[in-house]
Amino acid sequence: MKTVLCYGDSLTWGYDAETGGRHALEDRWPSVLQTALGNGVQVIAEGLNGRTTAYDDHLADCDRNGVRILPTILQTHAPVDLVIFLLGANDMKPVVHGTAFGAVKGIERLVRLVWHHSWPGVQAEAPEILIVAPPVISQTANANFAAMFAGGVEQSSMMASLYADLADELGCGFFDAGSVAKTTPLDGVHLDPENTRAIGRGLEPMVRMMLGL
Template identity: 25%
Template sequence: MSMAQNNKLIAKLPTSVLHKYLKFCYFILVFLMFSCGNGTTEKTDSKNQDLEETNTMQPTEVATNKTKTILCFGDSITAGYGLDDTNDAFPALLQQKIDSLGANYTVVNSGLSGETTAGGKSRIDWILKQDISIFILELGANDGLRGVPLSETRSNLQAIIDVVKQKSEDTTIILAGMELPPNMGQDYTQEFRKMYADLAQQNQLEFIPFILKDVGGIAGLNQNDGIHPTVKGHQIVANTVWEVLEPLVNAD
């Protein structure tokens, strides 16, 4: 039946029947509008959820102002694992020290709990989408605790260093060394410690021999796991890093 024929047929209907027919059409129209609206809402909510999940997997802040960037690229120590407030983690404490000097630097915390050197190697390209003046590399502890072959850890750290240098020769790299507990074996722990010193020398990097100096192994400065620094422990870590960082900041 054509549209014209259908309209003629509707016109011949009694008034009471016609009113019922129009109400029915109105009900159907409203139902369809709400159905479409709900579908749109569900799709929007799904997209927002995906975005939130993506943002959760990318912990890195990006400096959006015109200051120079100091990027702390590390694991749970950098991320401030176990602290109630990440402003108590050493990268934020470094920012406080910089601000007290009135220096034109923004510290970005790119720490990721559980990160290994392999994980750092896989995400370094994304991190380097921003311009970085000073790059603090604090990775390797999780490799050591898992007994990853030192040749693999060394190779991954070197790859990260190479990528940073290729992105910008002007970026200053600070390598933060780490030490392992003695239960990992004397040979392994000694070679692990030496690996950082060798990488720093071979690549002519600024070097922090042990980022947990005066903190590692001291119960009162570590959380219950005996690994991650407390608030007071992070204050000491910040001072240790500052010993190497301050001359670079002041030299600007």
């Protein structure tokens, strides 16, 4: 049995911009990926609304700093064959960091944490890592989200190329979620059911290759 850990934010959790609730389980991209890969693979969805790559969000009522939480998550789910990082959109908030460069440095920190983690005995070596760039933030008439992600449209448009360069430098896999999915104009950040399903479908070939399936 292969294990895939999907470490992400609200795009992985399945936030529904239309209702403010959560997409049906079968519509969330980790579930779609699980169905596509079949019973020989366990896909674990570790999504948290507002999670950043490596930065504190002092307005949150939980710890959204992805770096601080990751070691515990790795220890919880070991052994892991592949870690998928789909993070960075929340780094675009000016109160968090506000730049694509900041998101890339955060992703690099997460990758190195996986490499150097003190894995339990059941994990012989560090897992493969797949870096996924989130879809570009879009313009929205939602005043709250527009203010929360001020400057995010321009900055997020740089993430895919920067993430691709980082993945190449570090020897990680790379996938641009924006190549198959677009954010909804309802809030400019999240995905409707079809677009979150599209990420799961789009990731399948890359995940199969990285797992040797």
